[in-house]
Amino acid sequence: MADSRFFTRAGPFTVAEIAERTGATLGHGADPTRVLTDVAPLELAAAGDLSFLDNRKYVDSFVTSQAGAAFVRAELAARAPASMAALVAKDPYKAYARAAQAFYPDQRAPAGVAPTAVIDPSAKLGKEVSVGPYAVIGPGAEIGDRCRIGAHAVIEGGVVLAEDVRIESHCTLSHTFIGPRTRIFPGVRIGQDGFGFAPDPSGHVRVPQLGRVLIGADVEIGANTTIDRGAGPDTIVGDGTMIDNLVQIGHNVAVGRGCVLVAQVGVSGSTKLGDFVMAGGQAGLAGHLTVGSGARIAAKGGVMRDVPAGVTVCGFPAVPIAEFMRQVAVLQRLAKKRGE
Amino acid sequence: MADSRFFTRAGPFTVAEIAERTGATLGHGADPTRVLTDVAPLELAAAGDLSFLDNRKYVDSFVTSQAGAAFVRAELAARAPASMAALVAKDPYKAYARAAQAFYPDQRAPAGVAPTAVIDPSAKLGKEVSVGPYAVIGPGAEIGDRCRIGAHAVIEGGVVLAEDVRIESHCTLSHTFIGPRTRIFPGVRIGQDGFGFAPDPSGHVRVPQLGRVLIGADVEIGANTTIDRGAGPDTIVGDGTMIDNLVQIGHNVAVGRGCVLVAQVGVSGSTKLGDFVMAGGQAGLAGHLTVGSGARIAAKGGVMRDVPAGVTVCGFPAVPIAEFMRQVAVLQRLAKKRGE
């Protein structure tokens, strides 16, 4: 059970209500009126708890679980113990995610503007906006309905937030448009000048960065991540993309829809990612590349050329993963020989 | 054209004025009185726009561009279309940078101290200083003429900024001297204790960090970068060095003049870089090394020993680039053989 010091639980919900909210169907003999009060992992769950089995590896925990109900794929539903209502779902983890959102809904900040916020008279605030202590909102900024601006956030002049955007504490935003429901974690910097200059031994000459940052809907951007604005073109992050902490996005980069960039990834200037691209932790991409939709870059990979759609690459310089595996195998074999 | 929501354009300028500001000379038949109102890339430029050709690869765009004028190297100037005034420059990108600075001059923050700034009575502020909302300036700090301190910046006691320094929002500075015209991006941390302790199973013992950070003139330090102060010696960043976002500079490091450190680079304690050293994104340098002037470290390179002046290294452990290329080639060949 989540610490009530930090989390407020909703519910309870019946098995039928959970099924309806998640699109799951009831397994054989499951009682729709059973009452569920919380979520818990299979091993810790008690009679009032809802759990899930996603990875077949944990089927033993499922069979012996005390959970009152659990999401499970159709082919394993029959393995549910008699005490458990099976909730059959195609994607049990996704169903669990939605159920957990029902039990622990996003806690709403109090609407209203903190008296210590500094808001330029020319800024426009929508309805039910929440602005935390010491936030600063510049001239001409537009803040959509129900946006929540955290303590100490700085929204510079002209920035536009659509509705339901959540900017957490200590963020800095400039030259930026942000789509609905997007969430920006603490300490993120968006819209500062890109790293653009003409190199010169007598003093590098800065090139004015005249673009913006366009962030789509339903995006998440993790703590202390940095996204520079474009040099002329815009820097773009597509709808539904998930960006983890401490990621660097250079100027003119375009990230497609539904991409996943894990912590400490770096994307160099002018590189374009298609949709649903995944990059593992600490992966790096050189500039001016094109990465096709559905491509995957393994953790720590260093991408020096274009990656075709759907291909998984690994290593430095990154190559298709089967090739990487052969490289690793041959090197280990040679090293072993030599060591003998 | 840059979004007028965020950018204010100056000008117009005649071709002759641009030539004078940038040191370019007029190509054959170029009209010095032609009026230019904006900058644009070759493909998008119209009759009133100024553009440039830097990379020979784009000569086709140059030949067909509608730009009213463009910077170009002497050997390609004759290829300019009849409608374009060629502005002959040795370094067209640098000339463009200066011209773009004329069209889009740095926007000055309003001079004056925000009423919410907390400034210690013993701090000294120069002329025309701008201090943003909620900035905090500690005892004995000295802020030079025309400095701009962003919202929420914290300048701790004793810190000295020369003239025209720009500290953006949410920065933390302590134990630091900063030279003229240097610009610190949002969320930068400078001058905190280095990572210094005597390891001990019964509890690592912190070693007081008694040095400072000395940052030169015309330096840029990117968003969320961290620069620790020295342990006894100082941590130093030389004039004109460009540091990107999320870079880590350890205690006692000395970075020379005109260096370029791309995003997410890490330089470990006590390592010394000469002048005009370049380090690509995510490169890392071990501690106590010496990297000669003009050396280059490729992106993701892991430097474990000294690098002589002028040498380019790559890979982990980093080796001269020709050797790295041979390693990659031999490994790919062996892996292919095995895969057959």
Place this chain on the structure above:
Amino acid sequence: MADSRFFTRAGPFTVAEIAERTGATLGHGADPTRVLTDVAPLELAAAGDLSFLDNRKYVDSFVTSQAGAAFVRAELAARAPASMAALVAKDPYKAYARAAQAFYPDQRAPAGVAPTAVIDPSAKLGKEVSVGPYAVIGPGAEIGDRCRIGAHAVIEGGVVLAEDVRIESHCTLSHTFIGPRTRIFPGVRIGQDGFGFAPDPSGHVRVPQLGRVLIGADVEIGANTTIDRGAGPDTIVGDGTMIDNLVQIGHNVAVGRGCVLVAQVGVSGSTKLGDFVMAGGQAGLAGHLTVGSGARIAAKGGVMRDVPAGVTVCGFPAVPIAEFMRQVAVLQRLAKKRGE
């Protein structure tokens, strides 16, 4: 001598007082009444300075040093020049660390709460707490005796700090318990949602992150580091662990006691580190791994499987260091052959 602009020196101390504070013993002929006024490295030290010889490599500097006293191992104490009082210690660097702490004790912030701090009436503050300008402390937070909260720090509702915790400027803490004497550097983000969602082409579904962050006693967490809260289990950092700048700790990670994580390390979700694990700069660990106590991960290493206790691994994918060295050697040999 440390810059008096930033540092306030205590003392002087006699050789006998220093010996007592550090557990060192006096070498042959050392005068216990000699007065020491400062610390300095061997080459720069004068008659009033205390220094140390830790690395045998610097024995020449020791023999010729003008230092009035120096910590040294027993076997080298006889090499001390006549003018120097030898202070014999098993670990001279640790003894020096303690002596330097005596000369440069931690500077205490003024106790008291800045008038601009926003503290919820339901928060509890201990005795002699210092709260800087514009800090924000949320409902139900508990701040232990003698804690110091820096300017602009945001301590969200329910967070608990034990006694003598130091939170520097611009930190964001939520869902977190912090043990005594722990120090959090500027710009650190602790307790935000982990990177947890059910991937889905029609929109990734966020999984509520219902755990907390539990940080032990005597921990240090470097500038701009990010530590996500657990998804259900807690994220844990053990007593005495030292974490450098720009480190990423994912949700559900457990870091043991006395670990050392150098700058830009990334630890993926649910990975467990034993006690006294060391990870060099920019090392990365995949998720759901176990790293045994005393294991060491070399800088830039990419750990893809469990690491047994006491083993040192290197490279990507990380292998035991002897194997890595053989791989490097065989590759260099093959590349050379081919280059000939």
